[in-house]
Amino acid sequence: MCAYELSDRPSPLYITFTYACLYVISGAAQPLLMTLASEAGLADPTCQLYMAFYYIGPASIILTLWNSNEKSMSWTTLSKTACLAVVDVVAQTMNYTGSVFAGPTIFAIVYSSVTVWCAVLSRVLLGSHISCFQWLGVMLVFGGLALAAIGSASLGAHVFHGAMLITLGSCLHALMYVMSESIMNRGEKVSSRKYCAVFASVACFLYLLWQLTYTRAHFQELVLDPMTAANTSVLHAMIILLSISFASCVHSLTFFHTVKYFPGGATSAGIMKGAQAIIVFVASALLFCGHIGGAEMCFTAGKMAALVVVIVGLVVYGKATEIMKEYNAIETYDVEV
Numbered sequence: 001m002c003a004y005e006l007s008d009r010p011s012p013l014y015i016t017f018t019y020a021c022l023y024v025i026s027g028a029a030q031p032l033l034m035t036l037a038s039e040a041g042l043a044d045p046t047c048q049l050y051m052a053f054y055y056i057g058p059a060s061i062i063l064t065l066w067n068s069n070e071k072s073m074s075w076t077t078l079s080k081t082a083c084l085a086v087v088d089v090v091a092q093t094m095n096y097t098g099s100v101f102a103g104p105t106i107f108a109i110v111y112s113s114v115t116v117w118c119a120v121l122s123r124v125l126l127g128s129h130i131s132c133f134q135w136l137g138v139m140l141v142f143g144g145l146a147l148a149a150i151g152s153a154s155l156g157a158h159v160f161h162g163a164m165l166i167t168l169g170s171c172l173h174a175l176m177y178v179m180s181e182s183i184m185n186r187g188e189k190v191s192s193r194k195y196c197a198v199f200a201s202v203a204c205f206l207y208l209l210w211q212l213t214y215t216r217a218h219f220q221e222l223v224l225d226p227m228t229a230a231n232t233s234v235l236h237a238m239i240i241l242l243s244i245s246f247a248s249c250v251h252s253l254t255f256f257h258t259v260k261y262f263p264g265g266a267t268s269a270g271i272m273k274g275a276q277a278i279i280v281f282v283a284s285a286l287l288f289c290g291h292i293g294g295a296e297m298c299f300t301a302g303k304m305a306a307l308v309v310v311i312v313g314l315v316v317y318g319k320a321t322e323i324m325k326e327y328n329a330i331e332t333y334d335v336e337v
Contacts, residue, residue: 019254024272026251028279030054031096031104031111032287033244038100039292040240041226045097047215049223052207053241054092057249058200065197073198080183081195085202088176092203094169101162102152103296104288108280109148109306110166112273116141116317117174125178131324137317144310151302159296196252274311281307 037043037050073081099107116138122128130138145167152163180195215223227237281303289298 023254040232041230055204057245058252059204062197091172098162098165108277133320140313147306
C-alpha cells in the first residue's frame with residue numbers, strides 16, 4: 001500500500017468518509033477486474049501480465065519523491081524493503097492466481113483474513129500481546145476460512161486449489177505488513193510514502209522484468225491467442241488492464257488516510273473488510289453467475305455462512321483491539337500520574 005504522508009491535522013468528516021468509500025469500492029473492484037481479465041484471456045498464470053499493471057499504479061507514486069526533502073534510505077533498509085517486496089510478489093501472485101481459479105467470492109472471503117494473520121504473526125514474530133477476545137475473533141475468522149475451504153472443495157479441484165493459494169498468499173501478505181511495520185517504526189524511521197513507493201517500485205520492476213524475459217517470448221500463444229479466442233480487442237484489453245492499475249492506485253492512496261482518520265479504528269477496519277467482501281459477493285452473483293465461469297461465481301448457503309462467520313470474527317477482533325488500546329492508554333496515564 002502506498003500513500004502520501006499525512007499530517008496530524010484533523011480531516012473533515014465528509015472527506016474521511018469519501019476516502020473510506022473509495023477504499024472499500026476499489027478493494028472490491030480488484031477481484032472483479034481480475035475475473036474480467038481472466039474472461040478476456042489476459043490471466044495466464046505463468047505470464048502474470050495483469051499483476052504488472054496491478055503494481056504500476058502504486059509504483060507511480062515514487063514520482064512524488066523527486067522534489068522531496070526526505071532523507072534517503074540506508075542500503076540496509078533498502079535491501080530489507082526489496083526482500084519484502086519479493087515476498088509480496090510471491091504473495092500477490094498466489095492471491096490473484098487463486099482468485100482466477102476460485103472466483104472473486106471465495107477470494108473476498110479468504111482474503112479478509114489478512115487482518116487476523118497480521119495479529120497472529122505479530123504475536124509470533126514481534127511478541128505482541130493478544131487478548132482472549134482477540135483470540136476469539138481470530139478463531140472465528142479461521143472457522144469461516146474452514147467453511148470456505150469445505151465449500152470450495154465441493155465446487156471442484158481447481159476451485160479448492162485456488163482457495164488454498166489465496167489462504168497461503170494472505171498469510172504471506174500479512175507477513176509483509178508485519179515486517180514492514182517493524183522496518184518503518186524500529187531503527188531507521190522511514191515515512192510511509194517513501195517506504196511504499198520504493199516497495200511498489202521494486203515489485204513493479206520484478207513483474208516488468210518477467211514480462212520482458214518470459215511473457216514476450218510466449219506472447220502469441222499465452223496472450224494474443226487467448227484474446228482472439230475470447231474475442232477481446234486490444235482496446236478492450238487495455239481498458240481492463242488500466243482499470244486494474246487505477247483501482248490498485250486508488251486503493252493504495254486511500255488506505256492510510258482511512259486508517260488514520262476514520263472513526264472506530266480497528267473495529268471500522270474489520271467492518272470495511274467485511275463490506276468489501278459483501279460487495280464482491282453480491283456483484284459476482286449479479287454480474288457473473290450464469291454468464292462467466294461456473295458455480296464458483298454464484299451464491300450458495302455455504303459461502304454465505306463462511307462470509308458471516310468471517311465478518312463477525314473481524315468485528316470481534318477489531319472491537320477487542322480497541323478495548324485493549326483504551327485499557328493500555330488508561331494504564332499508561334495512571335503510571336505517569
